[in-house]
Structures are given as structure tokens and as C-alpha cells.
Amino acid sequence: MTTRPIAAIILAAGKGTRMKSDLHKVLHPIAGRPMLLHLVASVGALAPDRIVAVVGAGREQVEAAVAPHGLSIAHQAEQLGTGHAVAQAQAALGGFSGDVLILYGDVPLVTAATMQRMIDRLHGDDAPASVVLGFRPADPGAYGRVIADAAGRIERMVEFKDASDAQRAVTLCNSGLMAVRSEDLFDLLARVGNDNAAGEYYLPDIVMLAAADGRASAVIETDAAEVAGVNSRGELAAVEADWQAKRRAAAMADGATLLAPGTVWFAHDTVIGRDVVIEPNVVFGPGVTIADRVTIHAFSHLEGATVAQGCSVGPFARLRPGTMLERGAKVGNFVEIKNAVLGDGAKASHLTYLGDADIGADANIGAGTITCNYDGFFKYRTKIGEGAFIGSNSALVAPVAIGDGAIVGAGSVVTADVDPGALALARARQEVRPGWAARFRALMQARKASK
Incomplete structure (x- = not known):
């Protein structure tokens, strides 16, 4: 030497x-x-x-x-x-x-x-x-x-x-x-x-x-x-394929399960723990670290994200740079997270966007919830406390804080802080007019018949 x-x-x-x-x-x-x-x-x-x-x-x-x-x-x-x-x-x-x-x-x-x-x-x-x-x-x-x-x-x-x-x-x-x-x-x-x-x-x-x-x-x-040299797009694809094949083999040798290895794409710096299950058609961009006993469900895309032990991601989830999922957190289908922390055991199960947010342990984020983090000029953070419950189809307009254990009623647009343990309702009161629908249909059918 x-x-x-x-x-x-x-x-x-x-x-x-x-x-x-x-x-x-x-x-x-x-x-x-x-x-x-x-x-x-x-x-x-x-x-x-x-x-x-x-x-x-x-x-x-x-x-x-x-x-x-x-x-x-x-x-x-x-x-x-x-x-x-x-x-x-x-x-x-x-x-x-x-x-x-x-x-x-x-x-x-x-x-x-x-x-x-x-x-x-x-x-x-x-x-x-x-x-x-x-x-x-x-x-x-x-x-x-x-x-x-x-x-x-x-x-x-x-x-x-x-x-x-x-x-x-x-x-x-x-x-x-x-x-x-x-x-x-x-x-x-x-x-x-x-x-x-x-x-x-x-x-x-x-x-x-x-x-x-x-x-x-x-x-x-x-x-x-x-x-192998790269002088054309075809040669680039061939070298990429060879690199990916070796990386998949290494991941499995190190204790990860790839259900359909040929459909999983790693980045040069992807870190995968033991007993991780990766379902088909998962893409890792640069900067991803996956801890032990995580499941990445099919058709998910992760980049610049850290996923702690025991988490579940996807299917059809997107984790963007700055995402951190803490132990046992769950991100479900059609959920996008960017520059946000999902605390221990917190859940965002479906149809949700969480950007620039801090979500406490065991919080539950209902379907269709979004954090409104950008006003066209600046970005702001949303804070959701431990054990909070955010009802479906809610919009949290940042900067805003939802206290520990608070509940936000479904369909709310929240623009002010919510105290711990409080209920926030930010929607118009429902009005019911008996018989209105039947009268409306009869009127419109009569108009149509007269033409």
C-alpha cells in the first residue's frame, strides 16, 4: 500500500x-x-x-x-x-x-x-x-x-x-x-x-x-x-438499469423486501433499514432515509424525506423535501407532504396536502384537509397539537395553530388559532327548506315541456 x-x-x-x-x-x-x-x-x-x-x-x-x-x-x-x-x-x-x-x-x-x-x-x-x-x-x-x-x-x-x-x-x-x-x-x-x-x-x-x-x-x-461509458441516451438508460439492479440486490441482501424489484427505483443516497417492505412502482428521489419496519405501499414517490421506524406510506403518496415522519406515523393514499413533521402515531390517511406544518403525536388529519401555506409571496407554518382531530375537507390558513386535543369540524376554513381542547367550526349554518326541491323540479319540467 x-x-x-x-x-x-x-x-x-x-x-x-x-x-x-x-x-x-x-x-x-x-x-x-x-x-x-x-x-x-x-x-x-x-x-x-x-x-x-x-x-x-x-x-x-x-x-x-x-x-x-x-x-x-x-x-x-x-x-x-x-x-x-x-x-x-x-x-x-x-x-x-x-x-x-x-x-x-x-x-x-x-x-x-x-x-x-x-x-x-x-x-x-x-x-x-x-x-x-x-x-x-x-x-x-x-x-x-x-x-x-x-x-x-x-x-x-x-x-x-x-x-x-x-x-x-x-x-x-x-x-x-x-x-x-x-x-x-x-x-x-x-x-x-x-x-x-x-x-x-x-x-x-x-x-x-x-x-x-x-x-x-x-x-x-x-x-x-x-x-461502461455513456455516449447516448440508450447507453445512459443501460447504465442506469445496471446501477438500479445492483442497488435493488443490495437492499434485499440487507434485509428489505421488494415485492417487484424491477419496479423500484433508488437514488444514489437512499438509505433503507431492515424489515422494510417496498411494494411495486415506488420511486426514491435523492435524500431519503427509511428506518426499520416501514412499509412503502405501491405507486409512492419520496424525495428528501426521513421516515422513522414503523411508519406506513401510501399507496399513491408523495413525500417531498423536508418531510419527516416520526415513529409509527401513517400517510395514506393521495397524500402529499412537504417540509412538514408528522409526529409519533399521527395519521393523514387520504386526500390531503400538508405543507410547512408541524403535526403533533397522535393527531388525526381528515380526508381533504389542506394547509394553506402560501399567499403568493411568502410561506407560513401551520401547527397542529398532539391528539388534535381535523375534520374532513378543512382548510387551515397559515399562520395558524391548532391546540392539543382540539377538534376542527369538517368543512371548516380556519383562519385563527384554536385553543387546546376547543371545538372550531368555521362554516355557514345549514338551512333546510322543506318541499323546495320538489317544487323546483316541477317548475323546471313545466318550462321544458312548454318549449
């Missing part, structure tokens, strides 16, 4: 024309997180000294996305190949002495463990000049090939366009990811030429340049899915 500093160069300068999108290719999300930020998170687990993003077309979008994460930026004004792209990071790595990982913003699912394996191999007993991450796809297609001996020492690297038929028959392919010592990287890149079929400066050429100096490089292998 090495204790040398680590830096990472992430190439994100490509135009991504096959995506046919105004959004930069590396910012398209997988599991609710932009591809590029998946890589940033994985590299971050290695505690790197520096991360450099090499940007080009659409650089403003990429720079804005990475700004909160402290990345350095290097600009590749012309697209002259991967070797040229990496060379643009030299200034950003000025004064750095350590090991450099070279990654690709559109190859988002490489794990920190694989990155660490690359670094460890770089410091093997044979001290390779560089380490290449290889893989064996089902269809090698137009990938560059890695010709290596049984020990993984590279004999030749060749791009598909420049490969012979015999070389194209090799199944070990180059993912493009590499680990190189900073002391070697830019000296080797300075010697890379573009005398090839594409007229580009290829990063893998540094392997053969080092070999000419008598220094061999090594290849280590990983699963093809881990280095």
Missing part, C-alpha cells in the same frame, strides 16, 4: 453530440446524481490532494456543477485526443508530487476500490511505469486493445483503427483509465505524437513510450459494467 499523495484528472471536455441535449453529457444523472459527481464522490473516498476537471464545450455548465466540490479546472480549447486533454491539466497540478488517476466523466461508475487497486498496482514490486484498467466486453467492437502477458505486463497498446486483424482478435480492451506517477506523466505526454489514423494524441501511447525507455506498464482487469 502506498502513502503517496493522490490526484485525479477527470476528462469532461467532449461535446457529447450523440446525446442530442442542451445539458452537458457528463451532467446527465444516474440515480439522481450527475455522472461527473459520481466520479467525484468515488475519488473523494481516497482523500485526494487535488481533482482537476478538464473542460471544453459547455464548460460553463461543468464548472458550475463542480464549483461546490473544490475541483480545479483546466480548459481544452481544441479536441485533439485524450493525450492532449490530459496534458491540459499540467498547470493545475503544478507542484504536485504523487500518483495521478486519469478518469473519464462519461465513465461514471468506477468504484473507489478499483481506483485504489490501480494505485496499489502502480507500487507493485515490479514498479510499472503506468497501470491501465482493462476489461473484457461481450463485444470488443472498436475498443483499443491491450496485449499483455500472463502476469499482466503490457507488451503493446493499440487503438482499434490502427490494430492488425490479430490484435483485434484480442478480447482484453482498454477502458482508458490509468494510474501514473506525476513524475512521469507529463514528460511522457510531451513525447506523444499524432501520427495515426485519427491524427490525434492518444493517451495510451505513453505506455509504449515508457516501454521504449525499458520500463514496462501493467494492466489490471475489472468488470465491463464498471467501466
Whole structure:
């Protein structure tokens, strides 16, 4: 194991024309997180000294996305190949002495463990000049090939366009990811030429340049899915599907029940406890934590929500950011909650909107209740006390507080605070006119018959 500093160069300068999108290719999300930020998170687990993003077309979008994460930026004004792209990071790595990982913003699912394996191999007993991450796809297609001996020492690297038929028959392919010592990287890149079929400066050429100096490089292998690249919407969907399949398997292995696994969609940071039951067609957006023994019923959507032990959600419920369900709370069908706390054992069983609200333990929110939290300019909170009962089809106009144990009669529009234990009725008194309906019908039928 090495204790040398680590830096990472992430190439994100490509135009991504096959995506046919105004959004930069590396910012398209997988599991609710932009591809590029998946890589940033994985590299971050290695505690790197520096991360450099090499940007080009659409650089403003990429720079804005990475700004909160402290990345350095290097600009590749012309697209002259991967070797040229990496060379643009030299200034950003000025004064750095350590090991450099070279990654690709559109190859988002490489794990920190694989990155660490690359670094460890770089410091093997044979001290390779560089380490290449290889893989064996089902269809090698137009990938560059890695010709290596049984020990993984590279004999030749060749791009598909420049490969012979015999070389194209090799199944070990180059993912493009590499680990190189900073002391070697830019000296080797300075010697890379573009005398090839594409007229580009290829990063893998540094392997053969080092070999000419008598220094061999090594290849280590990983699963093809881990280095799957995204260049089109179809490839994006395929990588998403692979990520989701693995996440579902992990959730079940950790003690959750997924009744129809293929219909459940997780976000990159979803946390699921033990003995959780997730019914079909449930979607988790970012920022959701589910405690033990929770049931998420079918067709529910959760984002930015925390659900405590023993709660029940749905079916057809929507929990929006800022929602907190405390122990044993129940949210039923067609209930939407936003920026609100539902206390222990509280219930909102159906057809309700609760926004910007604090609901006490064991409160019961009747069907059709809404908190009117927005006046067109500002938002206000509603407070509902412990054990309060809100009758069906009530509107609580915030800011307003309903005291502990209070009752709000069905159909009320509440605009003032209600004392604990009080009954609030805010509706017109019912008027009954005997025989009116019969007289009305007779009159209208007579009018219709006369026409």
C-alpha cells in the first residue's frame, strides 16, 4: 500500500453530440446524481490532494456543477485526443508530487476500490511505469486493445483503427483509465505524437513510450459494467438499469423486501433499514432515509424525506423535501407532504396536502384537509397539537395553530388559532327548506315541456 499523495484528472471536455441535449453529457444523472459527481464522490473516498476537471464545450455548465466540490479546472480549447486533454491539466497540478488517476466523466461508475487497486498496482514490486484498467466486453467492437502477458505486463497498446486483424482478435480492451506517477506523466505526454489514423494524441501511447525507455506498464482487469461509458441516451438508460439492479440486490441482501424489484427505483443516497417492505412502482428521489419496519405501499414517490421506524406510506403518496415522519406515523393514499413533521402515531390517511406544518403525536388529519401555506409571496407554518382531530375537507390558513386535543369540524376554513381542547367550526349554518326541491323540479319540467 502506498502513502503517496493522490490526484485525479477527470476528462469532461467532449461535446457529447450523440446525446442530442442542451445539458452537458457528463451532467446527465444516474440515480439522481450527475455522472461527473459520481466520479467525484468515488475519488473523494481516497482523500485526494487535488481533482482537476478538464473542460471544453459547455464548460460553463461543468464548472458550475463542480464549483461546490473544490475541483480545479483546466480548459481544452481544441479536441485533439485524450493525450492532449490530459496534458491540459499540467498547470493545475503544478507542484504536485504523487500518483495521478486519469478518469473519464462519461465513465461514471468506477468504484473507489478499483481506483485504489490501480494505485496499489502502480507500487507493485515490479514498479510499472503506468497501470491501465482493462476489461473484457461481450463485444470488443472498436475498443483499443491491450496485449499483455500472463502476469499482466503490457507488451503493446493499440487503438482499434490502427490494430492488425490479430490484435483485434484480442478480447482484453482498454477502458482508458490509468494510474501514473506525476513524475512521469507529463514528460511522457510531451513525447506523444499524432501520427495515426485519427491524427490525434492518444493517451495510451505513453505506455509504449515508457516501454521504449525499458520500463514496462501493467494492466489490471475489472468488470465491463464498471467501466461502461455513456455516449447516448440508450447507453445512459443501460447504465442506469445496471446501477438500479445492483442497488435493488443490495437492499434485499440487507434485509428489505421488494415485492417487484424491477419496479423500484433508488437514488444514489437512499438509505433503507431492515424489515422494510417496498411494494411495486415506488420511486426514491435523492435524500431519503427509511428506518426499520416501514412499509412503502405501491405507486409512492419520496424525495428528501426521513421516515422513522414503523411508519406506513401510501399507496399513491408523495413525500417531498423536508418531510419527516416520526415513529409509527401513517400517510395514506393521495397524500402529499412537504417540509412538514408528522409526529409519533399521527395519521393523514387520504386526500390531503400538508405543507410547512408541524403535526403533533397522535393527531388525526381528515380526508381533504389542506394547509394553506402560501399567499403568493411568502410561506407560513401551520401547527397542529398532539391528539388534535381535523375534520374532513378543512382548510387551515397559515399562520395558524391548532391546540392539543382540539377538534376542527369538517368543512371548516380556519383562519385563527384554536385553543387546546376547543371545538372550531368555521362554516355557514345549514338551512333546510322543506318541499323546495320538489317544487323546483316541477317548475323546471313545466318550462321544458312548454318549449
